Amino acid sequence: MEREAMEYDVVIVGAGPAGLSAAIRLKQLDSELSVMVLEKGSEVGAHILSGALFESRALEELLPDWQAMGAPLQTPVSEDQVYLYRSETAAVKLPAFAVPAPMHNAGN
Numbered sequence: 494m495e496r497e498a499m500e501y502d503v504v505i506v507g508a509g510p511a512g513l514s515a516a517i518r519l520k521q522l523d524s525e526l527s528v529m530v531l532e533k534g535s536e537v538g539a540h541i542l543s544g545a546l547f548e549s550r551a552l553e554e555l556l557p558d559w560q561a562m563g564a565p566l567q568t569p570v571s572e573d574q575v576y577l578y579r580s581e582t583a584a585v586k587l588p589a590f591a592v593p594a595p596m597h598n599a600g601n
C-alpha cells in the first residue's frame with residue numbers, strides 16, 4: 494500500500510512547552526526550516542496539566558515581547574505562604590528561610 498508522505502526538516506513529537514519552545518526556537522534561528530509539531534491531543538494544550546503558576550524566565554528568553562503579544566499571564570505572585578500540616582486542622586507556617594528556593598514564587 495502506498496502511503497501519503499510529507500517531508501520536513503524537523504519533526505517534533507508533542508506540543509507541550511518543550512516541543513513548542515523547540516519549534517519556536519528553530520524557526521527563530523532559521524525561518525526557512527520546515528518544522529512539524531505533532532500532537533496527539535485534540536488541540537494544543539489539551540493534555541497539559543498546570544496549577545497556573547508560571548516562572549517566566551524561559552519565556553523572557555524565547556519571546557522577550559510576550560507581554561505585548563497578549564500572553565494571558567496577568568497576576569504576579571505577591572507572596573508565598575508554605576504550611577506544614579501536622580493534622581487535618583493544625584498547621585505550622587514555615588519561615589521563609591526554611592522554604593527551599595524552588596518554592597519561592599514571588600514575582601512569578
Ligand SMILES: Cc1cc2nc3c(=O)[nH]c(=O)nc-3n(C[C@H](O)[C@H](O)[C@H](O)COP(=O)(O)OP(=O)(O)OC[C@H]3O[C@@H](n4cnc5c(N)ncnc54)[C@H](O)[C@@H]3O)c2cc1C
Nearest residue numbers: 507508509510511512531532533534540542543544545546
Ligand atoms: C498536576 C500538575 C500541575 C502542574 N502545575 C504546574 C504549574 O503550575 N506550573 C508549571 O510551570 N508546571 C506545572 N506542572 C508541570 C508541567 O505540566 C510540565 O513541566 C510541563 O507540561 C512539561 O512540558 P513538556 O513539554 O516536557 O511535556 P508535556 O506538557 O507533557 O507535553 C508533551 C506533549 O506530547 C504529547 N504527546 C505525547 N506522546 C505523543 C505522541 N506519541 N504523539 C503525539 N503527541 C504526543 C502529549 O499529548 C503532550 O501534549 C504541573 C504538572 C502537573 C502534573
